[in-house]
Amino acid sequence: MNNGLLERAVASALKIRENAYAPFSGFKVGAALITGSGEIFNGVNVENSSFGATVCAERNAIFSAVTAGKKNFDTIVIASNLDGKAVYPCGICCQVMADFNPDMRIVLVNSETGVIEQDCTLKEIFPQNFEFKGGR
Ligand code: THU
Numbered sequence: 001m002n003n004g005l006l007e008r009a010v011a012s013a014l015k016i017r018e019n020a021y022a023p024f025s026g027f028k029v030g031a032a033l034i035t036g037s038g039e040i041f042n043g044v045n046v047e048n049s050s051f052g053a054t055v056c057a058e059r060n061a062i063f064s065a066v067t068a069g070k071k072n073f074d075t076i077v078i079a080s081n082l083d084g085k086a087v088y089p090c091g092i093c094c095q096v097m098a099d100f101n102p103d104m105r106i107v108l109v110n111s112e113t114g115v116i117e118q119d120c121t122l123k124e125i126f127p128q129n130f131e132f133k134g135g136r
Helices: 003-019 057-065 091-100
Strands: 030-035 042-045 073-080 105-110 117-119
Touching: 003 030, 003 042, 003 073, 003 091, 003 105, 030 057, 042 057, 042 091, 057 073
Parallel strands: 073 105
Antiparallel strands: 030 042, 030 073, 105 117
8 A cells, every 4th residue: 555545544543533522431533444445434433321332433434434335445544542552443343344354454543642553454453253154
């Protein structure tokens, strides 16, 4: 992937994070999903007073892309800062990503410093995803 595209995705994840709705945890996350055709879809975490209704930034970015008719995902950039560190995606988001691309690239950026702290693959952090072919 060209660096300009990754740079734009990093900038958009940092900027969109400001729109996160996190009145309960105070923890804001921004995501920028890069499709195989080089488009960027954003997501933020949206919390709810019924806590289980909360949706993470990563899934909101993926659902937004799917809504737009995209299913070919290359990279997700995730911007956050928890006690000085960018966080990895949760297990539910990893499973959602894995259904589309188990080899997806994951880039974690620190929202305080703007520094990329991790650049890895979904396989590395979530090696044994659940696979269900269905059709019974
Ligand atoms: N959260 C995300 O948006 N992404 C993650 O990878 C981890 C958790 C959100 C959900 C909730 O709004 C807050 O962080 C605390 O769990």
